[in-house]
Amino acid sequence: MDRPHTILSCAMSVDGRIDDTTPERLRLSNEADFAEVDELRAGCDAILVGAGTLRADDPRLLVRSPALRARRRGEGRTENLLKVLVTRSGEFDPRARFFSTGDAGAVVYTGGPGVDAARAGLSGRPASDPPAEVVDAGSPPTAEAVLADLANRGVGRLLVEGGGHIHTMFLTSGLVDEIRLAVAPFFVGEEDAPRFVLPGAYPYSAAAPMRLVEARALGDVAVLRYRPDNRGPQEREAGGGRAGADGSAGTGVPRTRGEDR
Ligand SMILES: NC(=O)c1ccc[n+]([C@@H]2O[C@H](COP(=O)([O-])OP(=O)(O)OC[C@H]3O[C@@H](n4cnc5c(N)ncnc54)[C@H](OP(=O)(O)O)[C@@H]3O)[C@@H](O)[C@H]2O)c1
Numbered sequence: 001m002d003r004p005h006t007i008l009s010c011a012m013s014v015d016g017r018i019d020d021t022t023p024e025r026l027r028l029s030n031e032a033d034f035a036e037v038d039e040l041r042a043g044c045d046a047i048l049v050g051a052g053t054l055r056a057d058d059p060r061l062l063v064r065s066p067a068l069r070a071r072r073r074g075e076g077r078t079e080n081l082l083k084v085l086v087t088r089s090g091e092f093d094p095r096a097r098f099f100s101t102g103d104a105g106a107v108v109y110t111g112g113p114g115v116d117a118a119r120a121g122l123s124g125r126p127a128s129d130p131p132a133e134v135v136d137a138g139s140p141p142t143a144e145a146v147l148a149d150l151a152n153r154g155v156g157r158l159l160v161e162g163g164g165h166i167h168t169m170f171l172t173s174g175l176v177d178e179i180r181l182a183v184a185p186f187f188v189g190e191e192d193a194p195r196f197v198l199p200g201a202y203p204y205s206a207a208a209p210m211r212l213v214e215a216r217a218l219g220d221v222a223v224l225r226y227r228p229d230n231r232g233p234q235e236r237e238a239g240g241g242r243a244g245a246d247g248s249a250g251t252g253v254p255r256t257r258g259e260d261r
C-alpha cells in the first residue's frame with residue numbers, strides 16, 4: 001500500500017498517562033520539547049488526532065514558530081499542515097479551532113452514519129473557514145483506509161498526535177514508522193486518566209520488539225524514539241540482540257542523536 005511515512009508523537013507521565021481527569025489540559029512536556037515537536041510538525045504534511053482529543057482540548061494544531069512557518073512558505077508549502085480528524089460517530093463541534101484555524105484545510109475520516117453526521121455538522125460553517133472535507137474510510141474507519149487516502153492527497157509525512165484510542169488504532173495496525181515519546185518526570189496516578197494506549201494486539205511484542213533509536217534527556221523530560229523493526233528474532237539475534245539506546249556492545253544500535261528524521 002502506498003502510504004505516508006507515519007510518525008506518532010506523544011507526551012506521557014511515567015505511569016503512561018497522557019492527561020489527568022481535570023478539565024484543564026495537563027502539561028506533560030517542557031518548552032524545549034514543545035519546540036522540538038513544533039519542528040517535527042513543520043517537517044510533516046499532515047497532522048492527525050481523534051475526536052476525543054478535539055472534544056477534550058480544542059487544539060489548533062498549528063506550526064507555532066514564525067520561522068518554521070516562513071521556512072515552509074519558502075519551500076512552496078502551506079504555513080500549516082493539513083489537519084486530519086478520525087471519528088466513528090461524525091459528532092464533533094464544527095466551530096472547534098481545529099476547523100477555523102490554519103491555511104491547509106482539514107479532512108474528516110469517518111464511516112457509516114458518521115459520514116452524514118459529519119457532513120451535516122460542517123455544512124453550517126462560515127465560508128471564511130479553511131476547507132474541510134468528509135471521507136468515508138469504512139465503518140469503523142481503518143488506519144489503512146486513512147493512510148491510503150492521505151497518500152492519494154500527496155501527504156508524504158504524517159504526524160499522529162493522539163489521543164489514546166487513535167494511538168491504539170494506528171499502533172495495532174502496524175503502520176507506524178516512528179514513535180517519539182516525551183516522558184514527564186511524574187506520575188498521574190488516577191484510574192480514569194487517559195492512557196497512551198489501550199489493550200490491543202500490538203505487532204511490537206516482546207518477541208518482536210521495536211528498535212530504540214534514541215534516548216535523551218531534554219531538561220527533565222526523557223525523549224525516546226522507537227522504530228518498528230521488521231527483522232525476525234533470529235536476524236535480530238544475529239544483529240546483536242535487544243536494542244539499547246546507549247550504543248553499548250552487542251546492541252547493533254548506533255548512537256542516534258543526529259539520526260535523520
Ligand atoms: N499527551 C499527549 O501527547 C496527548 C495528545 C493528544 C491527546 N491527549 C489527551 O488524550 C485524551 C483523549 O484521548 P482519547 O483516547 O479519549 O481520544 P482520541 O484517541 O483522541 O479519540 C477517540 C475517538 O476517536 C474515535 N475512534 C476511536 N476508535 C476509532 C476507530 N477504530 N476508528 C475510528 N474512530 C475511532 C472515536 O470518535 P467518536 O467518539 O467521534 O466516534 C473516539 O471517541 C485527552 O485527554 C487529551 O488531552 C494527550
